[in-house]
Amino acid sequence: MRRDRLRVALYSVLIGAVLLGIWQAAVAGKAPGKSIPGPAEVATTAAHMLAHPFYDNGPNDKGIGLQLAASLGRMAIGYTIASVIAVSLGVVLGLSPVLYRAVNPYVQVLKPISPLAWMPLFLYTIRDSAQAAVLVIVMSSLWPTLANTAFGVASIKRDYLNVAAILQLSWPRRLVTVILPAAAPAIVAGLRISVGSAWVAIVAAEMLIGGTGIGYFVWNEWNNLALTSVIFAILAIGVIGVLLDAGLGRLSRRLAYTE
Amino acid sequence: MHKIEAERDAILERAVERSIEHAVFGGELGRRAFVARVGAATAAAALASVFPLGAARALAQDKPGPPEKKDLKVGFIPITCATPIIMAEPMGFYKKHGLNVQVTKASSWAMIRDLSINGETDATHMLSPMPLAISLGVGSQSVPYVMPAVENINGQAITLATRHKAVKSPAEMKGFKFGVPFDFSMHNFLLRYYLAEGGVDPDRDVQIRAVPPPEMVANLRAGNLDGYLAPDPFNQRAVFEEVGFIHLLSKDIWPGHPCCAFAAKREFAEKTPNTFRALLSAIVDATQYARDRKNRKEIAAAIAPKNFLNQPVEVLEQVLTGVFPDGLGTTKNVPDRIDFDPFPYHSMAVWILTQMKRWGYLKTDVTYKKVAEEVFLASACRDTLKSLGYKTPDTASVKHTFALGKTKVFDPDRPDDYLKSFAIRKA
Numbered sequence: 001m002r003r004d005r006l007r008v009a010l011y012s013v014l015i016g017a018v019l020l021g022i023w024q025a026a027v028a029g030k031a032p033g034k035s036i037p038g039p040a041e042v043a044t045t046a047a048h049m050l051a052h053p054f055y056d057n058g059p060n061d062k063g064i065g066l067q068l069a070a071s072l073g074r075m076a077i078g079y080t081i082a083s084v085i086a087v088s089l090g091v092v093l094g095l096s097p098v099l100y101r102a103v104n105p106y107v108q109v110l111k112p113i114s115p116l117a118w119m120p121l122f123l124y125t126i127r128d129s130a131q132a133a134v135l136v137i138v139m140s141s142l143w144p145t146l147a148n149t150a151f152g153v154a155s156i157k158r159d160y161l162n163v164a165a166i167l168q169l170s171w172p173r174r175l176v177t178v179i180l181p182a183a184a185p186a187i188v189a190g191l192r193i194s195v196g197s198a199w200v201a202i203v204a205a206e207m208l209i210g211g212t213g214i215g216y217f218v219w220n221e222w223n224n225l226a227l228t229s230v231i232f233a234i235l236a237i238g239v240i241g242v243l244l245d246a247g248l249g250r251l252s253r254r255l256a257y258t259e
Numbered sequence: 260m261h262k263i264e265a266e267r268d269a270i271l272e273r274a275v276e277r278s279i280e281h282a283v284f285g286g287e288l289g290r291r292a293f294v295a296r297v298g299a300a301t302a303a304a305a306l307a308s309v310f311p312l313g314a315a316r317a318l319a320q321d322k323p324g325p326p327e328k329k330d331l332k333v334g335f336i337p338i339t340c341a342t343p344i345i346m347a348e349p350m351g352f353y354k355k356h357g358l359n360v361q362v363t364k365a366s367s368w369a370m371i372r373d374l375s376i377n378g379e380t381d382a383t384h385m386l387s388p389m390p391l392a393i394s395l396g397v398g399s400q401s402v403p404y405v406m407p408a409v410e411n412i413n414g415q416a417i418t419l420a421t422r423h424k425a426v427k428s429p430a431e432m433k434g435f436k437f438g439v440p441f442d443f444s445m446h447n448f449l450l451r452y453y454l455a456e457g458g459v460d461p462d463r464d465v466q467i468r469a470v471p472p473p474e475m476v477a478n479l480r481a482g483n484l485d486g487y488l489a490p491d492p493f494n495q496r497a498v499f500e501e502v503g504f505i506h507l508l509s510k511d512i513w514p515g516h517p518c519c520a521f522a523a524k525r526e527f528a529e530k531t532p533n534t535f536r537a538l539l540s541a542i543v544d545a546t547q548y549a550r551d552r553k554n555r556k557e558i559a560a561a562i563a564p565k566n567f568l569n570q571p572v573e574v575l576e577q578v579l580t581g582v583f584p585d586g587l588g589t590t591k592n593v594p595d596r597i598d599f600d601p602f603p604y605h606s607m608a609v610w611i612l613t614q615m616k617r618w619g620y621l622k623t624d625v626t627y628k629k630v631a632e633e634v635f636l637a638s639a640c641r642d643t644l645k646s647l648g649y650k651t652p653d654t655a656s657v658k659h660t661f662a663l664g665k666t667k668v669f670d671p672d673r674p675d676d677y678l679k680s681f682a683i684r685k686a
Contacts, residue, residue, distance in 0.1 A: 060364045061566040120369075124400075127377035129370075210366040219366055223337060223473035224569045225500065 037228040045228040060220065062212060068240060070212040075202045078137025083191060086145035091179060094153025107146065115140035115201045119208055129209045140201035144193035152186025153179060184255040192248040199241050326534040331360045334371050334380035337568045338472050338490040339578050340411045340519035341384045342558060343545035343599060349561045356541040367471040368441035375524065376402050382523035382538055384410065388443040388611045390522040390634050397620055398443055403525035406603055407539050407636040410519040410546065414597030415446055415509035416494040417453065419486035420479050421502055424587065429457025438470035438478060438487035445518050448614040450488040453512055455683040456663055462685065479503050490518065491578040491597065492570050499574050504586025508596060512663045517607045542601070543643045549599040555579040603635040606656040606671035613674045619685035627674050
């Protein structure tokens with residue numbers, strides 16, 4: 001086990017080094033500014049940006065920390081709203097197969113729509129760009145949680161529900177003590193997929209609406225064709241994505257149970 | 260001022276005012292002395308007893324009230340056309356006129372439109388055809404807009420990808436994919452004019468798409484576009500990046516054409532007239548400052564940082580001073596490559612409307628002149644110019660001369676004949 005872990009770490013580092021090597025080889029010998037920046041340039045930019053993550057030079061020029069915080073804050077609101085809706089609706093659908101089949105066609109139609117496609121409609125109707133961005137997050141993180149919750153609740157062992165019925169538990173208690181815990185692993189799996197798609201959507205949404213956020217940062221640097229900053233932002237987005245996923249992964253391990 | 264008067268009324272009113280002043284006080288000096296002695300209110304009452312409308316106007320001109328709203332947001336797209344709007348913040352023009360303005364960057368013209376309609380910005384940088392289109396409800400919900408000032412004249416260019424270095428005329432551009440910033444832009448109408456004059460039908464022979472200006476260089480490099488008629492710095496930036504060359508400056512199509520503008524909802528101008536006036540003064544003041552060529556280097560440095568254009572100063576200087584490499588190996592010196600002149604001639608609006616009609620954007624019949632007078636507030640701009648001590652044009656409607664190929668003159672009094680004179684048109 002211990003040796004395995006060591007080998008995993010070793011391979012990881014090796015793969016990373018190979019990727020960096022390919023990157024470096026691809027840009028080597030080209031005049032700076034005429035091709036993609038190399039790892040060294042990106043590292044310099046990264047060091048510079050990480051040294052002052054929270055500077056604020058006005059509405060269009062803020063540090064990377066503030067940009068990421070803005071995106072995370074926006075995402076937290078949208079994701080929370082989506083999760084509450086998705087879990088509630090998912091429980092109802094999971095408990096009622098008839099309703100599930102009635103609603104399913106609509107879910108199937110809505111699910112594949114890129115959340116960004118809603119943006120013009122939201123902007124037109126709610127007339128606020130910040131709220132429109134939050135709604136885009138809601139649309140992006142609704143479906144995986146909804147589908148997983150419905151599936152998780154529908155596949156709870158009949159025995160558990162029967163016992164709850166025999167004990168004449170009230171509906172709120174049944175929900176809290178039987179249904180949610182039993183479906184928890186499936187729900188969290190859904191939440192985990194949702195957090196990923198929310199993070200994907202927020203970057204794209206911010207590129208459209210402007211203002212603050214890591215997506216806007218990427219767009220603003222793209223204006224200036226400052227690719228080192230763009231690459232650094234891409235890495236930062238990736239790291240945050242990993243952290244979000246790891247957080248929910250830990251939660252799911254805690255909630256797992258064996259029958 | 261609850262209603263912004265049409266140009267004719269304004270001229271009439273001023274004539275009346277002046278004659279009343281002469282009759283009552285014996286000239287400008289007499290009025291000042293009288294107001295100083297008895298106070299503005301008494302003066303107003305005295306004048307009002309003779310002619311109420313004129314009184315309100317005369318006093319409003321003499322000393323406008325404090326702004327109803329001081330903290331404002333003004334939207335902009337990061338291009339050199341927005342120079343006066345942007346530089347007014349770092350260079351203190353808004354402060355000078357008693358306002359606390361934050362300029363906010365938007366990612367595309369559709370966003371600019373929606374931020375403004377939704378009230379997230381108080382006033383905004385727009386392309387001069389936009390307030391006309393939005394007021395008419397073309398390509399937008401219908402919201403009455405006013406445009407009291409043009410930002411820049413000239414300052415655009417047709418840039419082609421380096422691989423088309425041999426291309427010299429529109430005829431060789433058949434099959435090209437072109438970018439313009441927005442459907443309702445001077446860029447779109449000038450590019451269409453240019454192609455059609457060269458016998459190329461812009462709807463059949465080429466493809467024209469709306470691409471946000473900041474994304475144009477990247478698209479040109481990727482081969483996604485063959486060229487664009489775009490605002491600077493993105494023409495010069497393409498040269499700087501060695502991905503394109505400047506084929507033609509827009510001033511060689513229509514010398515002195517308007518491009519970007521300062522606009523707001525009519526509601527904003529009517530509900531907060533003093534704020535509107537102060538804001539307009541700041542913009543016109545900044546525009547006149549930008550007009551002076553010796554200030555251009557200083558301006559380039561002020562608007563280059565990340566907060567504003569986020570561009571290399573070198574590129575901005577090349578644009579603003581008119582000394583620039585064209586990407587074909589020559590360095591050109593064109594002092595009026597971009598210029599700044601705030602006056603929104605009604606005739607400019609009429610030309611834009613004829614082109615909206617020509618290319619099928621405007622499907623209904625409108626009285627061009629009426630729309631032009633309602634949206635392009637020449638009288639408001641004239642008042643502001645006067646109050647700042649600048650010269651003003653004699654008339655709000657002039658004939659415009661197009662320099663491309665065989666010189667053509669646009670007569671704003673005969674728009675229908677003008678429209679019919681084009682061989683290539685949709686309507």
